[in-house]
Amino acid sequence: MPALELSSLSKSFHTVAALKDVTLTVEDREFLVILGPSGCGKTTLLRCIAGLEYPDAGEIHIGDRCAYSARSGTALSPRERSIGMVFQNYALYPHMSVWENVAFGLRMRKTGKGELGERVARALQMVDLEGFEKRSPKTLSGGQRQRVALARTLVTEPSVLLFDEPLSNLDPKLRVGLRSQLKQIHEQTGATSVFVTHDQNEAMILGDRVAVIQNGTIAQVDEPRRLYHYPVNVDVAIFTGNPHTNVITGQIHQSDERVLLIPDSDPYCFLPLPDVFRPHAGASVTVCCRPEDVELVADPADDEGRLEVIAFNPEAGRAVVHLRLGNDPRQVLAVSSTRELKHIKRTANAGIRIIRGNLYTGETGFLLGSFGQPAIPQRVHRQIRQ
Ligand code: ADP
Ligand code: MG
Numbered sequence: 156m157p158a159l160e161l162s163s164l165s166k167s168f169h170t171v172a173a174l175k176d177v178t179l180t181v182e183d184r185e186f187l188v189i190l191g192p193s194g195c196g197k198t199t200l201l202r203c204i205a206g207l208e209y210p211d212a213g214e215i216h217i218g219d220r221c222a223y224s225a226r227s228g229t230a231l232s233p234r235e236r237s238i239g240m241v242f243q244n245y246a247l248y249p250h251m252s253v254w255e256n257v258a259f260g261l262r263m264r265k266t267g268k269g270e271l272g273e274r275v276a277r278a279l280q281m282v283d284l285e286g287f288e289k290r291s292p293k294t295l296s297g298g299q300r301q302r303v304a305l306a307r308t309l310v311t312e313p314s315v316l317l318f319d320e321p322l323s324n325l326d327p328k329l330r331v332g333l334r335s336q337l338k339q340i341h342e343q344t345g346a347t348s349v350f351v352t353h354d355q356n357e358a359m360i361l362g363d364r365v366a367v368i369q370n371g372t373i374a375q376v377d378e379p380r381r382l383y384h385y386p387v388n389v390d391v392a393i394f395t396g397n398p399h400t401n402v403i404t405g406q407i408h409q410s411d412e413r414v415l416l417i418p419d420s421d422p423y424c425f426l427p428l429p430d431v432f433r434p435h436a437g438a439s440v441t442v443c444c445r446p447e448d449v450e451l452v453a454d455p456a457d458d459e460g461r462l463e464v465i466a467f468n469p470e471a472g473r474a475v476v477h478l479r480l481g482n483d484p485r486q487v488l489a490v491s492s493t494r495e496l497k498h499i500k501r502t503a504n505a506g507i508r509i510i511r512g513n514l515y516t517g518e519t520g521f522l523l524g525s526f527g528q529p530a531i532p533q534r535v536h537r538q539i540r541q
Contacts, residue, residue, distance in 0.1 A: 184346075190353070209223065211311070246304070260307060264311070283336065305340075374387075382395055384511075
C-alpha cells in the first residue's frame with residue numbers, strides 16, 4: 156500500500172491558484188523529491204499533507220487512513236496525521252537544551268522515561284550529535300541546528316517525513332555534507348520522505364523519484380535519469396538543466412538526403428536532424444539538448460550551418476564552448492575536446508552536431524520525439540531499497 160496518496164488536490168488563496176488538480180502517490184519507504192521554482196506551490200502542498208492547510212478540493216490518504224476529503228468532510232488535525240516536518244528555518248526552542256528539544260515531542264506523548272532516553276540518544280546518534288545534549292541551540296552552527304531539528308522530527312518516528320527546503324539556508328559546503336547525511340539516514344530508517352527543493356542538483360541526488368511542479372501543477376514524476384533524458388516539456392527540460400539546456404526553435408525541413416532544422420534565429424544555419432523526424436517536415440518545433448549532447452565541429456561541411464564562437468570554458472580534458480546562433484539571445488553551449496579547441500578561435504565560426512536531444516511541438520510544447528538518448532526502461536514495480 157502507498158504511504159501517501161494525494162488525489163486531485165486544489166487550493167487557492169483568494170485569486171491565486173496555488174495547487175491545481177495535484178495527484179501523486181508516494182510509495183512506502185520512498186524518498187520522493189518535489190522540484191520547482193519559487194512560488195510554484197511546493198510549501199502549500201506540504202502544508203496540505205501536514206494538515207496545516209486545508210485544500211479546497213481533493214483527498215489525502217496517509218497509509219490506510221483518509222486524512223482529508225473535501226467530499227466527505229474528513230479533515231484530520233496535524234496531530235492525528237503521524238507526519239513529521241522539517242522546515243527551512245530551524246525552529247528550535249531557544250530556552251531548551253539540545254536534549255530537551257529532541258525529547259519534547261516524546262514528552263508530549265507521555266513516552267516512558269527509559270524508552271524516551273533511548274530514542275533521544277538514537278536520534279542524536281543518527282544526526283552525529285552525540286555529546287551535544289547539554290548545549291543550548293544558541294551555541295550551535297546553522298548546520299548543527301538543522302541536525303537538531305532533524306533529530307527532533309526523527310525521534311517521533313512519523314509515518315511520513317516532510318522536508319521544506321531544509322538545506323537552502325546553509326552554506327554550500329554544509330549543504331552537501333548534510334545532504335549525504337540525510338541520504339544515509341533514509342537508508343538506515345527507510346522513512347517515507349517527501350523533500351521539497353528548488354535545486355535540481357539536490358533533487359537528482361536525493362530522489363528515488365522526482366516530481367516537477369510548475370504553477371501549481373505536477374508536470375512530470377520520474378526517476379532522476381529518466382527526468383534528465385526525457386523531460387516531458389520544454390520548461391521541464393530547462394529547469395532540469397545543469398547548469399544549462401540548449402533551446403533552439405525552428406522548422407523541420409526535408410531534402411532528398413537530409414532532414415534539417417532551420418533555426419528561427421538564423422535560417423541559413425541548417426542543423427542536421429535524424430531521419431526519424433522526416434514525417435514532421437514543415438512542423439515548428441523546439442529542440443532541447445544538454446551541452447554534453449552537442450559536439451563542436453571545427454571544420455564543418457559546406458552545407459552545414461555555422462555559429463559564432465563567443466567564449467571557451469576549459470575543464471578537465473575538454474572545454475565548454477559558448478556559441479551564438481543568429482540573433483537568439485540564448486547561447487548554445489557545446490563541448491569540445493581540448494585537441495579540437497586548438498583549431499578554434501573566439502569570434503570565428505564553427506559547426507555543431509546535436510548527437511542527443513528531444514524535440515517538442517511549437518515554442519513551449521510537448522515531447523514529440525527523442526534521439527540518441529539512452530534506453531531507460533520504465534519500471535513496472537518500483538524497487539524500493541529495503
Ligand atoms: P513555493 O513553496 O513553491 O515557493 P508556495 O506554496 O509558498 O510556493 O506559494 C504558492 C503560491 O501561493 C504563491 O503565489 C504564494 O504567493 C501563494 N500563497 C501561499 N501561501 C499563501 C497565503 N497564506 N496567502 C496568500 N497567498 C499565498
Ligand atoms: Mg516554499
